[in-house]
Amino acid sequence: MGGKGSGKPKGCKNKDQSKHWTPEKKRAWSKEYYQKNKQKQAGYCRYYRKTNAEKIRAKHMARKEEIIAHNAEKRRLEKVGVMNHYSNGTMCCVRCGFSDIRALSIDHINGGGTKHRIELGRTGEAFYRWLRMNGYPEGYQVLCHNCQWIKKSENREVRYTEYGSKAIRRIRTSVD
Ligand SMILES: [Zn+2]
Numbered sequence: 001m002g003g004k005g006s007g008k009p010k011g012c013k014n015k016d017q018s019k020h021w022t023p024e025k026k027r028a029w030s031k032e033y034y035q036k037n038k039q040k041q042a043g044y045c046r047y048y049r050k051t052n053a054e055k056i057r058a059k060h061m062a063r064k065e066e067i068i069a070h071n072a073e074k075r076r077l078e079k080v081g082v083m084n085h086y087s088n089g090t091m092c093c094v095r096c097g098f099s100d101i102r103a104l105s106i107d108h109i110n111g112g113g114t115k116h117r118i119e120l121g122r123t124g125e126a127f128y129r130w131l132r133m134n135g136y137p138e139g140y141q142v143l144c145h146n147c148q149w150i151k152k153s154e155n156r157e158v159r160y161t162e163y164g165s166k167a168i169r170r171i172r173t174s175v176d
Contacts, residue, residue: 075125082106082128086142093144095151100144106131107143111155 021029034041049056060067083091083104092099106127108116117123122130131137143151151157 076101078125078128078132082131082136083142085131085136086140092142093147094141095143095147098144098146103145104142105145105148107141107148107151109139109141111157 079101080091083101083106086106087094090099091101091104093104098104107113117127120127120130131140
């Protein structure tokens with residue numbers, strides 16, 4: 001407990017002490033610097049892209065396959081995350097237990113999925129991202145495509161016309 005000295009300890013006024021950067025301090029400084037110089041930085045980037053367009057294109061083309069694979073993997077991981085969450089880690093259709101992720105999809109439990117997706121303007125990966133970024137809201141489940149169509153048929157969301165196999169999907173506005 002001792003050391004009740006009068007006045008500040010010498011170290012506090014020492015310049016080297018004030019330069020002691022903790023990771024938090026560094027992050028805060030970078031954040032502030034970025035906010036202050038955002039326009040300037042963007043200008044540098046724009047200028048670089050403009051003056052090195054060919055170089056950037058060549059670099060991109062050289063890595064094309066890698067970039068395509070990387071993006072596909074990103075989409076796959078996004079889907080895996082969402083399916084994992086809504087199936088409680090089983091990654092299976094809740095009705096029939098089918099587990100090939102290629103044919104699994106997210107079902108709106110109370111219907112209206114197509115309408116909702118249209119309103120959001122998001123399908124596929126963009127919809128999965130929306131679910132993740134909104135904290136995985138309730139009201140969704142994992143169904144395979146077969147069970148999706150069976151459910152649609154049971155709920156009379158699919159209409160078969162007199163032309164035989166041609167199915168017309170109808171968004172049921174009455175169910176809301
Ligand atoms: Zn199923």
